Amino acid sequence: MQKIQFQQQVLVYKDQMYRLAHRILRNEEDAKDIVQDSFLKLWNKRKVLGNIKSIKSFALTMVRNACIDYIRKHKPETDKEQQINAKSDFQNPEKQLEISDQLSRVKTIINHLSDQQREVIQLREIEGLEYDEISEITGLSSNNLRVIISRARKEIKMQMMMQMNFQVSQKQ
Numbered sequence: 099m100q101k102i103q104f105q106q107q108v109l110v111y112k113d114q115m116y117r118l119a120h121r122i123l124r125n126e127e128d129a130k131d132i133v134q135d136s137f138l139k140l141w142n143k144r145k146v147l148g149n150i151k152s153i154k155s156f157a158l159t160m161v162r163n164a165c166i167d168y169i170r171k172h173k174p175e176t177d178k179e180q181q182i183n184a185k186s187d188f189q190n191p192e193k194q195l196e197i198s199d200q201l202s203r204v205k206t207i208i209n210h211l212s213d214q215q216r217e218v219i220q221l222r223e224i225e226g227l228e229y230d231e232i233s234e235i236t237g238l239s240s241n242n243l244r245v246i247i248s249r250a251r252k253e254i255k256m257q258m259m260m261q262m263n264f265q266v267s268q269k270q
Contacts, residue, residue: 099144108140108147111154114225115161121220122165124209132164155234158227162217162235207257208250215250222247 099107115136119129140147140157150156208216221232222243229240238246 099147104141104144104147107153108144108157109137111157112137114154115157117224118158118220119161119165121208121224122162122213122217123168128168129165132161132168136160136164152231152234155231158221158225158231159235203258203261204254207254210257211250211253215246215253218243218246219250219254 112133115133116129119132120126123129123132136157139160147153147156208219211219218232218236218238221227221235222229227235229243232238232243233240236243
């Protein structure tokens with residue numbers, strides 16, 4: 099694989115790789131480092147990348163594994179809350195604030211899910227991967243993925259409902 103082919107077939111996944119690493123590690127700089135290291139490893143393996151069925155799955159699996167290794171070596175020092183800069187088409191600042199608040203709540207809830215639930219929700223709902231791709235990346239069966247995703251969605255819904263009910267009761 100030449101440089102141009104590498105750019106066209108591998109580098110196109112940089113944003114997805116970064117989002118996955120960031121979701122797992124919850125740290126911007128560490129996520130960037132993991133992605134950079136992964137690209138270096140992919141470049142070094144460029145001669146065999148043509149034999150790989152799905153370069154996207156391979157790259158995301160590499161990032162996932164690197165993140166897991168990183169977590170095992172470095173326990174997270176703090177669980178920093180990062181703001182979501184939600185871009186909205188709405189011109190109403192009040193509506194933008196409401197949407198931003200809801201996105202922030204959902205992100206917080208997702209960050210408090212189990213590692214496995216958080217990872218598959220990231221891959222399915224945010225990255226938009228199919229179950230077979232997620233299965234290839236995580237090593238989980240399709241049925242197991244469906245159960246994990248279903249439980250994660252229920253947990254997110256339940257937590258959102260609890261927060262909304264709590265707010266309503268406080269306003270009264």
